[in-house]
Amino acid sequence: MTQKRTFFTATAIALAMSLPAFADTPQSGGTLNLIIQPEPPSLMLGLVQNGPTQMVAGDIYESLLRYDVNLDPQPSLAKEWDVSEDGLTYTFTLHDDVKWHDGEDFTSEDVVFSVDVFLRETHPRLRASLVHVESIEAPDENTVVFTLKQPFGPFLGIFEAGTMPMIPKHIYEGTDFANNEMNNTPIGTGPFKFEEWVRGSYIHLVKNEDYYIEGKPYLDEVYYQVVPDGASRAVAYETGQVDVLPGGSIENFDVPRITAMDNTCVTDQGWEFFGPHSWMWMNNHEGPMTDVNTRKAVMHSLDREFALEALWNNLGKLATGPVSSSTRFYDGDTPSIGYDPELAKQYLADSDYDGETIRLLPLPYGETWQRWAEATRQNLIETGFDVELVATDVAGWNQRVGEWDFDLAFTYLYQYGDPALGVSRTYVESNIAKGSPWNNVAGYVNPEVDALWQQAAVSASDAERQELYSQIQDIIVDDVPVAWLLELGFPTIYRCNVKDLVTTGIGINDGLRDAWIEQ
Amino acid sequence: MIRFILARLVKAAVILLAIMIFNFLLIHAAPGDPAAVMAGEAGATDEKFIADLRARFGLDQPFAVQLWTYVKATVQLDLGYSYRQSMPVIDLIWQRLPATILLTMTAFVIALVLGVIAGVLAASKQGTWWDTVISTLALLFYATPLFWVALMASLLFSVVLGWLPGYGYQTIGANYTGIDRVLDIGKHLILPATTLGLFFMAVYMRMTRASMLEMSRLDFVKTARAKGLSNGVIQRRHVLRNALLPVITLAGLQAGQIVGGAVLTETVFAWPGIGRLLFEAINQRDYSVLLGVFFVSAAMVLLFNLITDILYVLVDPRIRLG
């Protein structure tokens, strides 16, 4: 089976989008002010890949592909690509007139350097995928060939800027990457260039006049404003000082009020690629949560509808299991995990829980999470648990979760569009290791499921993968190793005259290439 | 006098050194491994990544070595490097410090000037409704939580009335220059500086009032009256000057509290100063930034104290010449 998709013009992309804004002709000019929260530690996307960094650096750096809201690949630096029938060879053809911000030419050599040298050293998440890669070659200036050792289903899903940003070889080759001075003045190929960063205040980007797509970008200047306080961020939008509130920049409580304002639009699109999925870790290693009945009692105690309504403004959905509905191979037909206090009490009675204090770790990411933990504690207390909140800051949370020093702990993780990339990592036995809060922290062990994950990842057939993943979801939901909560809905709030703000499944993190302001 | 200042400087330096060691010990006693935090934010899962980070930040060195390195570097004003923010700590602080100094100094001046004026007024009109009103206000300000009054002020003046900007340091994206910029910053400064100053204003007011009343009872005031001096001259020249001595001492001591109060004010008003930097750094366990901010704020307090000492010397001949 050969897949071949080629797109040439921006209008073609726009046509493929489901967003309604393209009826108008884009207008050039204007300044866009966005909130950035928290202030990113660095803008060098090759070194730091957290949310804020990616949001700003997504304008500066690009990768070979982008993904639409259905997670289908779209052209970016690669104008076309070809996957061999055996699923082992991926050939990318690059745009031929792309230049770095400092004027140097962007070539296939840069791609090889970025992936094989730079990112292989600095990017742990990509490194995990690169184990499947046999070789990366640049037969000519505009062609890059990836050869795999064996088929890897989700491979075409890793060519996104946050996973595989293109790094300028002429700047970084042979240097100490982490301490290169140029990290403070990032050079990419993206639609906007880095201009100035006043720490604690704002990051200023300006239009890349030499961008390879004629006419783009439309905006002249972009400011990412650093406003550390949620209420102040809301005020900044209200008083017109910023135009865009990306997901998570204001407290959820403020969302209804802000979205009710004039000339204000809201979308929860642009998160499909990440598929932020929240759950409570349950400690399967030791303590009361080792008993499946206790875990089920917890699961059915949780009034997630209330949380969705009171805390998340009905943005997002109830999770039905380990896989987000926006992630590929989702299967909703799994055993019910809904709110049922009576059932919860029954499971609790059947369990060997004998009244010990359950230590619940909230996620130290602000008000909503804190409130959620408080509501959850109350839910559990009403079922008959004795629960104590353990206050931590981010560092303490990381440490406790990484060291399995908890009974219940809130968390949420991205799924990166494919179960093999973002789901299996938290359920397979091989990923149980102290020290990291992002692996199989719960300590879920099921050899049968492990085998299925293995099989699904290397299958080249989507149909076969779907079947395997459905099977996995069924088994895991029945084991309740963790208590799944919500598929989080992060609303992007913006002035309605800002058009084409979110055009891909990665949202604003994919850069403001297409955005324009209606005058 | 130079001797006196030199002696104070040496003392300050010793305290500063002690603070360095103390801070280092304290913060390293904290749970939470900075490498784990950074790895987490990078979305990393593997051990190697964390180990690399630890090595890169010297976190794998013996404790004593880390301490010695820190003290040596701090003495040379090298406050380390924040890997979380990819910047030398001293640069981070330099960026934030002016905003904090602007805020605290303005608050301090507001508090001192208004506090002393109100205190003098209350003392000279002791027992009248002036005194009652001023003393009651002072009592209220003294009892009001700083963060709460900041919240209420921003609600009232920024949200409801829309008179003043309620957050930040300057109008976002306005890019004013010259006098416009000064005015813009000034406008942003009013609410945070006033709310921060309010508590201290109450302190200075009460102190000035009490001190004025106490001085009025002293013999030299009687002498001044016996000379036939007018009440105004007596109050100004004899009572106030003497009454200000304890106020100066207190003001110097309070300076440290103002820096602390700035953490709350800066958080509520999104003021980009070191108070906010401190709170962020604690949340992220950014050791080098934490140590740096602590060091700088303690140094600021010591500087304030030194200035107070010098002022005291200038005002009080008994210390200058005795």
Next chain:
Amino acid sequence: MLEGFKRFTSNKGAAIGLFILLIVILTAVLGPLIYSDSPWRMVQRPFLPPFTVDGLPLGTDALGRDVMAGLVHGARVSLLVGLVSTVVALVIGVPIGAAAGYFGGLVDDALMRFTEFFQTIPSFALAIVLLAIFQPSLFYVILAIAVVSWPPVARLVRGEVLSLRSREYVEAATLSGQSTFQIITRQILPNALPPIIVLASLMVATAILLESSLSFLGLGDPNVMSWGYMIGTARTVIRTAWWLSFIPGVAILLTVLAMNLIGEGLNDALNPRLSRKSR
């Protein structure tokens, strides 16, 4: 002493302060009996304004919890933290100050350098760091507040002891063969008590403020409902539900005000420097 009490109650401000404090104490002691349910219980729709629903006089917060219940339970925490941390601060500060003042010389130098050192560190920032290290729980909140508030006690006690040490009755006690410990505890400290009591009452006020500030920043004990916590959580919704921050703020203000008024009243009553002036 009796005369002092009369002077105290005849002071209008002190009487008001005492009245408010009594209400707060009553609330703290009896309130939780009336509001015996956990203040964390979600009882109604979120964000009900005050006086709109029967049985919920002050409305509900962001999770539909009873604000009145929170206020009542918060009184207990504020008073507890205020009192206990003051006691702990006294336990640290009084011996240090007494030793420094009584023995003088090197002991004084060492102890005062130590005290000065704690005074130089911005105390609020120190409290934040201490809590960050120990993880916030009621115990550590109290400890952190005590640790940052003892230096003034030590300085005050030192000053008092220093001046009392050279009093002739102390010399007489020395000559009569009493031990140093006896002299400090029986001759000196009882006479240093009035200013210590005054300072302690003001410290309670400061401690309540500190606790609320820490809780406001999210560094309070998450299992305990406190006024500072209530404001901290309401801060984000101040635009839509201003009363959620306003009401606990007033509670703090009144309690701290009461403590300050009482402190001032005690000061006038116990340190009647003015009354011995006329001669």
Next chain:
Amino acid sequence: MSLLEIENLAIALPAGADRPFAVENVTFSLHKGEILCIVGESGSGKSMSANAVMGLLPEGVTPAEGRIMFHGRDILHLSEENRRDIRGKSISMIFQEPLSALNPLMRVGAQICEVFEAHNLLTPQERMRRAVELLTEVGLPEPEKAVRAYPFQLSGGQRQRVMIAMALALEPEILIADEPTTALDVTTQAQILSLIEDLRRKHEMAVIFITHDFGVVADIADRVIVMQTGEIVEQGPAEDVLLRPTHPYTRSLIAAIPGMKERPPEAEGKAGSQESPVILSVNGLNKTFSTGGGLFKQARVVHAVNDLTFDLHLGETIGIVGESGSGKSTAGRCIIRLIDPDCGTVRLSDVELTKLSGQSLRMARSKAQMIFQDPFSSLNPRARIGRILTEGPIAHGVPRVQAMERARELLSLVGLDPSAVDRFPHEFSGGQRQRIGIARALALDPDVIIADEAVSALDVSIQAQVLDLLADLKARLNLSMLFVTHDLRVAAQICDRIMVMRRGEVVEMGPTAQVLGQPNHEYTRSLLAAIPGRHHEQAMRLAVASE
């Protein structure tokens, strides 16, 4: 012709004071050029009338009745403006404590210039010139430099001279001096008194001189007013009042002046107690204080006690006499190790005190007890008298009941009711407290008592009583005593031998009669010469004796 007429003046005290009026029915006049002394004990209201003249009554204290006529106007009813005009210009005033009466933050010259400024006189340059002239006139050394000095840089006597210069600046008609020499040493006091005397003559000023000291009165007064609890009990020319007092209160005051009564002959005879055994032997005692030393500053070294050597015999009283700063109190405290001496030995009975420490020192020290100066600070205000008197014995192992029994006996011994054990110190008067202090010193049956200015803070009549008590106890219990005082007359009354100290050194030591009668040392002579009222002493003594 009288310059100032005070008629029927009554001054009301605020509610809650111990009496409704500070003074009542006060009527007197002041004549041009005369010195009028108002004399009385503390609480007699002697300063009040003078303060009323200046309009400087303390807050809450107001004139209730009467008038004060000055140049035909009633001062009490003048506007503030007019009163200010009088103050400093027509009537000026000096105070008891010259340090606190001067603004510590202003130069002396500037404070003098202010007087002219207050009345809009002269240019700034002229004012400064006048300030220098005035300082010259009041006898301040180096007046050119002195105008630039701050008060703290001057000595007590110099400060009072500055105050006087200030008061003289506008050549007032009346100078009110409110106990101007009480805080000064006796030699300085003599100088200031003669300065006031001189200036009065030169400027033809009238002076109202308020004092508690009949010696001072005898030295300078033209006329005398004696006050008791707010009322004038006697007034008249100095000689009449001093030598022929009509009111019993006046008589008792004069009789109470130390030295007014002859020492009983048997006391003189006992001066021979030199033959009795030595109970306290002090040898080569030294103590130096250094102050203000620091990293960058030279320490200032003061020899407080320099090579003190003497023996005290059983039953003997030695007076240690000197002015402030002479080291007399330090010497007393070094002997019983309240202050640790630098070197030298103190042998008490057979114990060498200087070698002891800790518990053994505590035990040995019970044999030397002290009576203190200030009756207000010498008793723990929070302890009942019973506790105060028993703490010592109990610390030395006496059972509580027995100690309490002894306490009652001691109270009777010092002339107090034994029931006093249940009361607190503030319930007693100054004199009674001093008796309690004596009882406490006796509670441990000491071999030696050191009395440190034991009667200096007391009013003269109380002083006499306490001195009598001490003399009586001494005789009855055969006490050996070191009597530290600044007052030669007090020393003369109770001591067998006198030791005169100056700047840490003993300048003269000998039997009382010899030291006071034929002093060897120049300094002793100058001290004796400075005793106020000395020249009238004989006459007054005769007057008292003739009663």
